[in-house]
Amino acid sequence: MKISLIAGARPNFMKIAPIIHAAQRAQKAGSNILYRLIHTGQHYDKSMSDTFFEELNIPEPDVNLGCGGGTQAEQTAAIMVAFEKELILNPADLVVVVGDVTSTMACSIVAKKLNTRVAHVEAGIRSGDLTMPEEINRMVTDSITDYFFTTSEVANQNLLRAGVQQDDIFFVGNVMIDTLLINIPKFxxxxxxxxxxxxxxxxxxxxxxxxxxxxxxxxxxxxxxxxxxxxxxxxxxxxxxxxxxxxxxxxxxxxxxxxxxxxxxxxxxxxxxxxxxxxxxxxxxxxxxxxxxxxxxxxxxxxxxxxxxxxxxxxxxxxxxxxxxxxxxxxxxSGNWKKGGIPDLWDGKAAERILKVMMKI
Missing domain, CATH: 3.40.50.2000 (Glycogen Phosphorylase B;)
Structure with a gap:
């Protein structure tokens, strides 16, 4: 099984990292899974150096599409053109997008037009605020996604109300928390x-x-x-x-x-x-x-x-x-701030659940 993992900005890599770790463990256990890490280059970040990837314990991207800068439309178009070439040269069984940046939406559209299945990690979250570019990215991505990996019951309900079939929704937890929990000892x-x-x-x-x-x-x-x-x-x-x-x-x-x-x-x-x-x-x-x-x-x-x-x-x-x-x-x-609790399945094992679903599909 060949998977293309898409990241466009720093937070995306923090969400992708535990999925890579889960894939590496599956490979060692004999699973036939191959992944390709694709950085669209949406955000130029000078701190995205070797140290950054070392901190997250992930390999550097297999390719950087270099699509930084420009307006929303220009960047979306640049990512789509570059990723189309990438996906034609390196076909995948599944394109995995995370979060809600421009790359998430752009690469989903390209994948679907090339008849490649799409999985969205952190699907179904909504602010209800259409002045936020991220909200539009979420809505468009979820409208063409095949497999929805969600962080909460609220996200599940958002997707069901939008007409997504229950069988395509997988409540797995929060991959950002996977990254946080494994790194706390290294702060x-x-x-x-x-x-x-x-x-x-x-x-x-x-x-x-x-x-x-x-x-x-x-x-x-x-x-x-x-x-x-x-x-x-x-x-x-x-x-x-x-x-x-x-x-x-x-x-x-x-x-x-x-x-x-x-x-x-x-x-x-x-x-x-x-x-x-x-x-x-x-x-x-x-x-x-x-x-x-x-x-x-x-x-x-x-x-x-x-x-x-x-x-x-x-x-x-x-x-x-x-x-x-x-x-x-x-x-x-005054000392009256609430103590708070931990949402269900925010336990550091979201990526393992995601990979199990991927291997089945």
């Missing part, structure tokens, strides 16, 4: 931890990059002011997204307890998260990781495609209004 203390003399549970981690939070200068300034002024003087570690950095540099926002640092590797960033008092973010994946690590998470979004991090986990969705930040931080510092 690495970043230099900044000692440089700033940080102490466990006595600092916060901040990540924001979505347009609703950072595109308007006045709103971003207010948001930062509310955060800085309501953390009781604790240090705020802010690994700044390149998109945010460009806007942030023009605003001149400074505070004694605000420490802006470059983006970090997976092992260093999650060391910071695991030892923090709380995380303030607008990321989706981080809300999953904080849920597993039991870290309070304040999410600056009006909607989420991961509702189980709220209903079960440690996450609270407070919206994008700066006015909502102070009450959330007051709740945190």
């Amino acid at each position: 690495s203390k970043p230099l900044i931890f000692d440089q700033l003399q940080l102490e466990s549970r006595k600092y916060l981690v901040l990540t924001i990059h979505r347009p609703a939070n950072v595109d308007a200068a006045e709103k971003l300034t207010r948001t930062m002011k509310e955060i800085v002024n309501n953390v009781q003087g604790l240090p705020i570690i802010f690994p700044i997204h390149p998109r945010t950095a460009k806007i942030f540099s023009e605003l001149g926002i400074e505070a004694d307890n605000l420490h802006i640092v470059d983006p970090m590797g997976y092992l260093e960033f999650n060391y910071l998260v695991k030892n923090s008092k709380a995380v303030i973010t607008d990321s989706g994946g981080i809300t999953e990781e904080t849920t597993i690590m039991g870290i309070p998470c304040i999410t600056l979004r009006d909607n989420t495609e991961r509702p189980e991090t709220i209903t079960i986990g440690t996450n609270e969705l407070i919206g994008t209004s700066p006015d909502a930040i102070k009450p959330a931080l007051e709740k945190l510092f």
Whole structure:
């Protein structure tokens, strides 16, 4: 069985990694499974060096299609043209896409037009917000997918409502959590931890990059002011997204307890998260990781495609209004933040379940 594994951005590799590990174990056990790792090059990331692949314990991609840059349409078209050539040269029995980036949608379309079956890992998640490119990518991908690997019962229900047959839905758990759990013992203390003399549970981690939070200068300034002024003087570690950095540099926002640092590797960033008092973010994946690590998470979004991090986990969705930040931080510092639990099948074995299904089909 020949499988093409598609990744277009860093988070995709974190989802692909456990599937590769499961395939490697199956190969050693005598299974006739071959995989080809394809990086579309959708996101150029200078930190995607040999060290990154070494951290995740996966081989470098078999090919990089080099489709970075351009508008949404230009990038989608470039990925489709390049992946069509790749799939014709290296046919597969199954194309496996993960997550919801442009590459996920583009490669699914190409595969289906070449009469190749498609499996979508993290299928069925929905935010209901069509202003998000990711939501469109999810909907289009799931409309042509053959096999749906889901992270939650909510995702299962979303797919059933969309007309997907029950037999094509496989509730397997969360591959991101597979990667997290296997790497917790390898988390690495970043230099900044000692440089700033940080102490466990006595600092916060901040990540924001979505347009609703950072595109308007006045709103971003207010948001930062509310955060800085309501953390009781604790240090705020802010690994700044390149998109945010460009806007942030023009605003001149400074505070004694605000420490802006470059983006970090997976092992260093999650060391910071695991030892923090709380995380303030607008990321989706981080809300999953904080849920597993039991870290309070304040999410600056009006909607989420991961509702189980709220209903079960440690996450609270407070919206994008700066006015909502102070009450959330007051709740945190009063000791009244919920403890949270672990969603079903977020146990580090999702990739094993995925591979068992793949071998059957």
